[in-house]
Every structure is written in structure tokens, then in C-alpha cells.
Amino acid sequence: MIELKDLHKAFGTVKAVDGVSFTARDGEITGLLGPNGAGKTTTLRMLYTLMKPDAGRVLVDGIDAARDPVSVRRRLGVLPDARGLYKRLTARENIAYFGRLQGLDEAALRARSDALIAALDMADIADRRTEGFSQGQRVKTAIARALVHDPRNIILDEPTNGLDVMATRAMRAFLRRLRDEGRCVLFSSHIMQEVAALCDRIVVIAHGRVVADGSADALRAQTGEANLEDAFVKIIGSGEGLAA
Amino acid sequence: MKPAWIVMLKEVRENLRDRRTVLNTLITGPLMAPLIFVLVFNTVVARELAKAEQPLPLPVVGAERAPNLIASLRAMGAVIEPGPADPERAVREQDADLVLRIPASYAESWRKGEPAQVELVYDASQRETRGPVERLQKMLELYGQRTAALRLVARGIAPTVTHPVVVAERDQSTPQSRAGILFAMLPYFFVLGAFIGGMALAIDTTAGERERQSLEPLLANPAPRWQILAGKLGATSAFATVTVLLSILAFAVAGHLLPTEKIGMALELGPRFTATTLLAMLPLVLLLAALQTLVSAFAKSHREAQTYLSLLMIVPALPSILLSILPVKAQAWMYAIPVVGQNLAITRLMRGDGVAAPALAACIAGSAVAAAIAIAVTARIYRSERLAVSA
Numbered sequence: 001m002i003e004l005k006d007l008h009k010a011f012g013t014v015k016a017v018d019g020v021s022f023t024a025r026d027g028e029i030t031g032l033l034g035p036n037g038a039g040k041t042t043t044l045r046m047l048y049t050l051m052k053p054d055a056g057r058v059l060v061d062g063i064d065a066a067r068d069p070v071s072v073r074r075r076l077g078v079l080p081d082a083r084g085l086y087k088r089l090t091a092r093e094n095i096a097y098f099g100r101l102q103g104l105d106e107a108a109l110r111a112r113s114d115a116l117i118a119a120l121d122m123a124d125i126a127d128r129r130t131e132g133f134s135q136g137q138r139v140k141t142a143i144a145r146a147l148v149h150d151p152r153n154i155i156l157d158e159p160t161n162g163l164d165v166m167a168t169r170a171m172r173a174f175l176r177r178l179r180d181e182g183r184c185v186l187f188s189s190h191i192m193q194e195v196a197a198l199c200d201r202i203v204v205i206a207h208g209r210v211v212a213d214g215s216a217d218a219l220r221a222q223t224g225e226a227n228l229e230d231a232f233v234k235i236i237g238s239g240e241g242l243a244a
Numbered sequence: 245m246k247p248a249w250i251v252m253l254k255e256v257r258e259n260l261r262d263r264r265t266v267l268n269t270l271i272t273g274p275l276m277a278p279l280i281f282v283l284v285f286n287t288v289v290a291r292e293l294a295k296a297e298q299p300l301p302l303p304v305v306g307a308e309r310a311p312n313l314i315a316s317l318r319a320m321g322a323v324i325e326p327g328p329a330d331p332e333r334a335v336r337e338q339d340a341d342l343v344l345r346i347p348a349s350y351a352e353s354w355r356k357g358e359p360a361q362v363e364l365v366y367d368a369s370q371r372e373t374r375g376p377v378e379r380l381q382k383m384l385e386l387y388g389q390r391t392a393a394l395r396l397v398a399r400g401i402a403p404t405v406t407h408p409v410v411v412a413e414r415d416q417s418t419p420q421s422r423a424g425i426l427f428a429m430l431p432y433f434f435v436l437g438a439f440i441g442g443m444a445l446a447i448d449t450t451a452g453e454r455e456r457q458s459l460e461p462l463l464a465n466p467a468p469r470w471q472i473l474a475g476k477l478g479a480t481s482a483f484a485t486v487t488v489l490l491s492i493l494a495f496a497v498a499g500h501l502l503p504t505e506k507i508g509m510a511l512e513l514g515p516r517f518t519a520t521t522l523l524a525m526l527p528l529v530l531l532l533a534a535l536q537t538l539v540s541a542f543a544k545s546h547r548e549a550q551t552y553l554s555l556l557m558i559v560p561a562l563p564s565i566l567l568s569i570l571p572v573k574a575q576a577w578m579y580a581i582p583v584v585g586q587n588l589a590i591t592r593l594m595r596g597d598g599v600a601a602p603a604l605a606a607c608i609a610g611s612a613v614a615a616a617i618a619i620a621v622t623a624r625i626y627r628s629e630r631l632a633v634s635a
Contacts (some may be wrong), residue, residue, distance in 0.1 A: 049464075049465060050460065050464065050629070050633070051629050051633075052629065070467075075531040076464070078460055078464040080460045080464060082459070082460040082461065083457065083461060084457030085454075085456075086258055087456070088262060089257075089258055090260045098461075100250045101247055101462075101466070103466070103522070142461070146464075164598070
């Protein structure tokens with residue numbers, strides 16, 4: 001379970017995140033929805049302890065990220081916006097590197113790698129060097145290495161960015177599977193349809209603030225719009241609309 | 245396994261797969277300098293030796309005017325050739341290295357017992373004629389001295405009268421120390437080896453990692469950042485150390501290939517030299533690795549880091565160049581200055597003088613302190629938020 005409590009982060013005079021609070025529960029897919037520049041990536045970066053919040057708290061499974069960032073990182077599987085691979089290593093070696101850094105022993109590493117390679121349907125590329133991988137193959141490898149230590153909480157920053165339709169569908173199926181295993185899945189997106197198709201719970205961010213938090217039905221009810229996309233536009237739309 | 249160790253192994257393995265890095269750091273870097281050295285040295289020595297031993301071709305104008313002189317020159321190894329019609333022009337146009345002209349007045353002056361003049365026509369700006377000219381001057385001087393001695397004896401005077409002072413030279417140099425002059429640039433090659441050897445990895449593990457967007461996921465792992473930095477510095481230092489070791493070994497081999505003994509020098513880079521040099525270089529390798537990583541951490545891209553590091557490369561070269569130009573008497577405190585200390589120590593080792601334990605300790609300690617500071621500063625940069633976030 002991931003809890004964010006009144007997070008603030010400013011870069012100079014720009015308030016990138018200005019009081020974000022929400023909870024992502026186990027066994028649920030939580031979508032962080034917002035337009036470009038809304039503060040999604042900064043929020044997630046504070047969550048996986050890459051950045052320190054100016055104010056507010058992050059709790060992962062009840063552990064305070066400010067107090068014990070190493071334990072928090074051990075409990076998180078993170079697919080950041082930046083997902084570069086080591087191109088002179090094979091996919092399997094890329095996965096193994098992160099597995100060892102997570103403290104897995106060689107037997108566990110082998111078992112987890114094989115399981116992930118099978119689950120992500122990447123057996124044919126597992127022992128190839130990642131140089132020249134397609135976008136989809138790169139994302140699969142990046143996800144496998146993020147999940148190699150079998151984390152309870154999974155954070156993905158725009159996971160379907162740059163994927164084609166088939167790869168996107170496979171990704172959605174994979175995220176559902178993670179949820180069904182009882183994990184806490186939190187992902188960010190600026191694409192309405194994607195969030196609607198996948199999420200049990202939607203947190204909408206605009207201008208560094210949470211402007212809506214609930215299920216798709218709740219959002220529709222809140223805005224009085226039957227169409228979720230209209231609801232989304234209404235929620236993030238104008239400043240006056242937000243205040244009401 | 246410790247995270248630092250995991251990071252180090254991965255960086256070493258990944259970079260060993262990069263053909264360009266391997267070629268630059270493990271082959272071109274350490275082997276190029278000794279190779280060039282051997283080639284140049286062999287050519288120069290071979291040419292000098294050939295010139296000294298071979299007969300000296302000597303065009304002479306008016307040889308018939310001084311048969312005794314000519315006979316004596318022949319005896320000393322000159323091959324007398326007929327001189328050109330215009331000696332000055334022949335020398336200017338490099339048709340001849342030098343021409344000896346015996347004027348018509350020679351015989352007349354000789355008979356009267358006056359100084360008999362011979363003319364040596366040459367061009368001092370032509371470097372390669374210097375050897376033959378000096379040889380001929382020596383021959384002429386010797387002939388003059390012999391004749392003078394005979395004349396004195398004929399008059400009943402001991403020839404020693406004309407030598408009121410005799411200089412006996414006591415050269416304190418050894419074959420090794422004479423080589424030291426020639427190999428003054430050697431420490432520079434080792435320092436350069438350390439720099440070049442670490443450069444590719446310092447860039448790849450920091451600026452490169454950021455450019456290919458793999459730094460952020462890496463830092464999302466539970467490994468503490470100082471451990472990640474330690475692993476990267478370890479890999480960079482390992483490559484640099486191997487490069488230095490290969491440089492030393494290459495020069496040791498080169499020392500055997502060079503005909504140094506023919507010119508009265510010796511370049512002995514034995515196991516003792518190798519071990520001591522490596523010991524003195526180790527803290528410097530760490531210092532350079534930390535500095536390179538620090539500079540790379542500020543660069544946004546691979547290319548930018550390369551530009552910065554090329555500029556940084558001048559810094560370790562400066563003391564070596566200065567010391568090879570300005571022969572400074574080494575003061576004890578100088579050993580504590582990074583690069584300068586290594587230079588002094590390696591030069592002394594090469595001369596076969598050996599380095600006193602306190603000097604070596606100062607050299608190692610001085611560089612180690614500097615390395616510790618550089619690592620601490622780099623670690624600070626590594627902790628900053630700015631580092632991970634790709635621009």
C-alpha cells in the first residue's frame with residue numbers, strides 16, 4: 001500500500017507538486033491521470049525516493065520514505081519515465097543486474113528471471129543484447145528488471161508510451177495479472193481511455209494538485225457527465241470549475 | 245554480494261564488450277608510446293652509430309698541396325675524394341656535407357713554420373652534418389697536436405710544456421642515470437596511461453548512463469548511492485590500473501629491444517620498479533578516476549563529458565612537462581603533491597637511485613588524501629537530486 005500525504009515540491013518558483021495526497025491500495029490498479037506537466041512524474045519521483053519532498057510524507061507499506069528510503073525502494077518495483085537499458089548486455093543480464101542489486105541470491109534470481117521472461121513472453125529475445133531492440137522489447141525488458149525482486153508495490157510512469165496496439169493490450173493484461181496477485185499497482189498516464197480501461201481507482205492531477213479521486217463511476221457522477229472523457233475535461237478544464 | 249561489487253563487475257563486463265574502449269584503454273593507450281619510442285630511438289641510434297663507425301667521405305680541394313696531412317687523415321678513417329669546383333655552392337645546395345679546402349699558401353706557410361690555414365666549408369644549420377664536421381675537426385686537431393709535439397721534441401723541449409693544466413673527468417652518472425635523461429618523459433606516459441585508461445569508463449558510467457536514461461532506474465534500486473559510486477570508481481580505477489601496468493610492462497619490454505647499451509645507457513624496468521611504480525600510481529589512479537567521474541557528472545552527454553575531460557587531461561601533464569624541462573632539485577615536500585610526487589619517484593627509480601621510504605610514503609599519502617577529498621566531493625554530487633534526473 002502506498003500513501004502520499006500532502007506532498008509539496010517546488011523547483012525555484014515553480015510549484016510542480018502543490019499538496020498531493022492519495023492512497024493506492026493493494027489488489028487495486030490506481031491510475032494517476034493528468035495532462036502533460038501536471039506534476040505526475042515529480043510526484044512519482046518523490047514516491048520512489050529519487051527526490052525529497054519539500055513537505056509532506058510518503059508511506060510504503062507503512063514505512064516512511066524519508067526515514068528509511070532503502071527499505072522503501074526494496075518494496076517498490078519502479079518503471080520510471082527514463083527506462084534506458086544497457087545495450088551491451090543481454091536482456092537477461094539487464095534483469096540480473098537489478099536483481100542482484102535488490103539482493104536476490106543466484107537461485108532466486110534465476111527462478112524470477114525465468115518466470116518474468118515467460119510471463120512477458122520474451123523468451124525469444126532474453127539472451128540477445130538489447131542493442132537494436134524495438135520499443136516494445138525494450139519496455140518488456142525494463143518491466144522485467146523492475147519486477148525481478150517480486151515487489152508488492154509497482155509504480156509505472158506512462159508504461160504504454162510509444163507502444164503499438166498489440167503491445168499496449170499485452171501490457172494491460174499484464175498489469176491486471178499483477179493486481180490479481182494482490183499487488184498494489186500505481187501507474188501514471190495522460191491518456192483517458194487507458195485509465196478508463198484499466199483502473200479501479202482514478203486520481204486526477206492538475207497544476208500540482210489532486211482535483212479528483214475515485215472510481216470511474218464516481219468521477220462521472222461528480223461531474224454529471226456520462227462520458228468519462230468529458231468528465232476528465234470538466235475536472236481539469238478551467239480554474240473556476242476546479243474550485244466549485 | 246555487496247552492491248558496490250555488483251556494480252563494479254557489471255561495469256567491467258559491459259565495457260570489456262565495447263571494442264573501442266578495449267582498444268583505446270588496453271591496447272592503443274599503453275602500447276602506442278613505447279612503440280613510437282622504440283622506432284624513433286632505434287632509428288636515431290642506428291644512424292648515429294653508423295656515422296661514427298663508417299669511413300668519413302671527405303671531398304678535398306687542393307689535396308696535392310698537403311700530402312702529409314692527407315695521408316694522416318686517410319689513416320684516421322677519411323676517404324679522400326676530389327673536391328667540387330665551387331665548394332661553397334656545393335655545401336649550400338647540400339651536394340656535399342662538408343668540403344676541406346687547402347689553399348695554395350699552405351705549403352709556403354708550413355715551410356716557414358707559420359700557422360698553415362686549411363678551410364672547412366660547411367653549413368651549421370644542417371643538423372646531420374654536425375657529426376662529420378666534428379669528426380673532421382678532431383682529426384685536424386689531432387694532426388696539429390702531433391706535429392706540434394714533434395716540432396717541440398726536435399727543439400729539445402718536452403711536449404708536456406704546452407699542457408699546463410690537464411683535466412681528468414670523473415663522470416658520476418651511471419648507465420641507468422644517463423638513460424634517465426633520455427627517458428624523462430616516461431613518468432608522463434604512465435600518468436597519461438592512468439588518465440586514458442579510466443576516461444572511457446568515467447564517462448560511460450556517469451554521463452553515458454544518464455544520456456541513455458538508465459541512471460534513474462538504477463538509482464531506484466535499494467543500493468545506497470555511495471555503494472553505486474564506489475562500484476563505478478572501482479571499475480574505472482581497475483581499467484586505469486591495468487592500463488598503467490601494461491604501460492610499464494610495455495616499456496620494460498621496450499627497454500630490452502632498445503640498443504641502449506651501445507650508447508652507454510641502461511633502461512632496467514624490473515619487477516621491483518614495476519611494483520614500486522604501481523604502488524605510487526595507485527592513489528593517483530583513484531584521484532584521477534574520482535576527478536573524471538566528478539567532471540562527467542556535470543556533463544549532460546557523452547560528447548560533452550569527452551570535451552571536458554580532454555581539457556582536464558592537460559592538468560596531469562603539466563608537472564611532467566615542467567619537470568622534464570626544468571630540472572628541479574627535489575625537496576621532500578614535493579613528493580606529497582599528486583602527479584609531481586609520482587614523477588619524482590618514478591624518475592629516481594628509473595635512474596636506479598631507489599626511493600627512500602619516507603618519500604614514497606609522502607607520495608602515496610599526499611595522493612591518497614587528494615583522492616579522498618575528490619571522492620568525497622563526487623559522493624556529494626552523487627547524492628544530489630539533479631544527478632539522476634535526465635535533462
